[in-house]
Amino acid sequence: MQTTPLLSEIELSELRVGHYVLLDLGWMAHPFPRSSFLITSERELDTIRSLKLKRVRIDPTRSELPDADTPQLSPNLEASAAASSAQTTTNPVPQSTPTAPSLADVHRIAQERAERRFQEGARCFKAVTGLVEQHPEAAAPQSQQFVNGLLTEMNGHGESAIRLLDQVMGDRHAQHAVNVMVLSLLLGKAIGLSGADIEGLGQAAFLHDVGKIKLPTPVRNLDESFTPAQRKAYESHVAYGVEIGRHMKLPNAVLQPMAQHHEAADGSGFPTGCKGDRIARSSQVLALINRYDGLCNPWNPARALTPHEAVSRLFASYRARFDAQVLQAFIRMMGVYPPGSIVQLNDGRYAQVHVVNASQPLKPTLLVHAPGLKPQPFQILDLAQAPDVSVQRSLRADQLPRAVLDDLAPQARYCYFFERAVQGAGAGGHAS
Numbered sequence: 001m002q003t004t005p006l007l008s009e010i011e012l013s014e015l016r017v018g019h020y021v022l023l024d025l026g027w028m029a030h031p032f033p034r035s036s037f038l039i040t041s042e043r044e045l046d047t048i049r050s051l052k053l054k055r056v057r058i059d060p061t062r063s064e065l066p067d068a069d070t071p072q073l074s075p076n077l078e079a080s081a082a083a084s085s086a087q088t089t090t091n092p093v094p095q096s097t098p099t100a101p102s103l104a105d106v107h108r109i110a111q112e113r114a115e116r117r118f119q120e121g122a123r124c125f126k127a128v129t130g131l132v133e134q135h136p137e138a139a140a141p142q143s144q145q146f147v148n149g150l151l152t153e154m155n156g157h158g159e160s161a162i163r164l165l166d167q168v169m170g171d172r173h174a175q176h177a178v179n180v181m182v183l184s185l186l187l188g189k190a191i192g193l194s195g196a197d198i199e200g201l202g203q204a205a206f207l208h209d210v211g212k213i214k215l216p217t218p219v220r221n222l223d224e225s226f227t228p229a230q231r232k233a234y235e236s237h238v239a240y241g242v243e244i245g246r247h248m249k250l251p252n253a254v255l256q257p258m259a260q261h262h263e264a265a266d267g268s269g270f271p272t273g274c275k276g277d278r279i280a281r282s283s284q285v286l287a288l289i290n291r292y293d294g295l296c297n298p299w300n301p302a303r304a305l306t307p308h309e310a311v312s313r314l315f316a317s318y319r320a321r322f323d324a325q326v327l328q329a330f331i332r333m334m335g336v337y338p339p340g341s342i343v344q345l346n347d348g349r350y351a352q353v354h355v356v357n358a359s360q361p362l363k364p365t366l367l368v369h370a371p372g373l374k375p376q377p378f379q380i381l382d383l384a385q386a387p388d389v390s391v392q393r394s395l396r397a398d399q400l401p402r403a404v405l406d407d408l409a410p411q412a413r414y415c416y417f418f419e420r421a422v423q424g425a426g427a428g429g430h431a432s
Contacts, residue, residue, distance in 0.1 A: 009055050017045055020062035023053075038064060038375045043112065047169070064375065107354075107365070107380045114163050114417035121146060121178035122170050125206065129173075129213060136247035147202035150185060154418065160186055161357045161421035164339035168415045173209065176293060179415050181205040183289045186418060190358070191329045193282060200253025201282040207254070208261045208286060211241030221299040235270050238262060257283045261290055264321040284323045288330055291318065296340070296414040307338035307353075307414055308394040335361035336391075340414040342400065343391045350395075350404045351381070357421040360384055362391075369404050377407040 015021065022036040036059075039045055048056070124146045131139035154160060162183075168175060184205035188198040212220045219226070219233045226234065242259045250258075260274070260283035267275035269287070279287075295310040305313060311334060319327065335356040337343055343351055345368070355365035363384040370379045383389060397410045 008060055009057050011055055012049060012053055015039070015045065015048065015056055015058070016065070017042060018063055018065040020059040020064075021048065022057040022059065023048070023051070024057065038062065040375045050169075103380045103382060110163065110355075110419050111166060114419060115165050115168065118165055118168060118178055118182075118415060118417050119170070121150075121181070121206075122174035125174040125177045126171060128207070129210060132210060132244050132248065133213070136244065137249055140248040140250060143203055143206050144199075147181065147185075147199065147206060150182070151199060151202060154185060154189060159357065159359050159421040160189075160418040161355050162186065162334065162339055162416050163355045163419055164353070164411070165415040165417060166411070168413060172297075172299070172413075173212070175413065175415055176297065177206050177209065179293050179297070180208065180286070180289050182416055182418060183292070184286050187285050187289060187326070187330055187333055188282065190333050191281070191285070191326060193285075196253055197282050200251065201257055201285060203250065203254045204257035204261070204282065205286050205289065207245065207250075208241065208258050208290065209237060210244050210258075211237035211239065214240040214244075223299075235262070238271050253282070256280050257286045259283075261286045263287060265323050266320040268321060279323075281323075281326075284326045288314070288322045288326055291321075292330070301412060304412075306341055306394070306396060306410075307334070308336070308341040308343075309396070311336075311338055332361060333358050335364060337364060337394055339364070339416060340411065342395045342397060342408070342410055344393050344395060346390050346392045350400060350408065351378075352408055352410065354380075355419075357384075359421060364391075367408065369408055371403065371407065 017039050020036070020038045039048070124142060128139045128143045131142070181202055185198065185202045188201045193201065215233060215237055219230050220237070222231070222234050238259060238261070242255055245255050245258055257280060259271075260269075260279050263269035263272065263274055263279050263283060264287065265275055265279065265284070267273050269275075292310055292314060295305045295313060296307055298304055311331060314322070314327065315331065335353075335358075337353045337356075339353050339356055341353045343353060343366070345351060345366075349368055351366040351368040353364045354367050357363070363382075366381045366383065367378045368381045369377065371377055373379060381389065383391075397405060400408070
């Protein structure tokens with residue numbers, strides 16, 4: 001019989017890279033895929049420190065700390081030491097030629113950049129919503145500046161790849177705003193919106209729920225149990241948002257998508273029930289993306305669909321609510337298996353889709369379960385570079401074997417950012 005390893009509890013200040021940590025927190029109280037894992041970077045260490053814990057549990061038997069007598073130098077100190085050595089050594093050892101970064105290194109760098117940019121957007125959203133009631137005209141330039149910065153990046157990329165983010169923490173309203181904005185800009189670009197329309201769409205997507213700040217907390221998020229009065233109160237966030245937008249002096253290209261982000265092509269939406277051509281093209285994009293994010297990231301996590309399930313639901317059950325061309329463009333952009341989907345490969349292995357290139361939607365970049373691999377039990381696989389490997393089927397998390405579920409640990413939330421897609425190399429290319 002296997003015994004449980006003896007765990008140690010240490011002060012947070014003693015925690016460092018190489019410790020195997022066990023966080024005594026609920027899965028919604030921290031941003032990591034799992035509550036127990038090996039700390040492999042300073043970024044993970046900083047995130048743990050931000051959780052305000054005083055002590056943490058570690059497993060010494062699974063920790064991988066360097067030898068105690070080996071001093072750990074920071075990159076700057078290492079550079080200084082190398083320079084000093086070069087000055088004092090009469091016969092310096094020739095330096096080897098730097099090797100090209102591995103796919104795993106490229107993936108990690110792109111991941112860190114995407115998560116950093118997403119968090120910048122979330123902070124901008126909180127700053128803007130903090131200004132809109134008292135200083136609405138000061139809030140508008142902040143949101144416009146961030147949106148325009150993203151558009152400049154997108155326009156310089158050519159084809160964009162969509163990346164799933166791993167460690168996203170913070171306010172869910174802010175995450176929803178940034179998620180919807182990023183995907184709306186990408187879809188607006190994909191269907192060929194004009195420059196002015198796509199700029200207006202981005203700002204509208206960022207601010208589409210700003211009217212909720214005027215609602216009582218119990219009715220800010222739609223629930224199936226709402227009474228007619230509660231639902232009416234919830235739906236009023238659209239009108240409040242447009243009113244705030246007018247105080248911000250936003251142009252009609254922004255106000256119209258804000259006013260129509262819950263309208264539907266078949267007339268079943270709100271607040272006016274308009275349909276067909278009466279709904280602006282940018283509004284159709286925003287309504288679709290808003291619905292997709294609501295299916296993947298509902299306020300009740302028990303109702304969350306996987307990204308693959310959400311795309312399937314939009315096509316099978318809600319198709320009449322959306323413009324056919326916009327919906328088709330969205331499915332092409334996200335791929336049959338959008339980032340975040342759990343899949344099984346034709347060789348039997350399990351994986352999670354992490355990056356999708358719109359030009360090669362059936363060849364995403366995956367995190368493939370690789371039991372026993374250290375420090376993390378998965379490897380990066382770009383299907384564009386593995387012609388004999390393909391996705392066989394999509395799975396829900398509860399269909400995974402327990403060991404695979406523990407290692408892959410699907411996210412509680414699905415958040416996305418974009419990067420440059422490297423042509424001919426799949427979606428696992430460098431971030432710009």
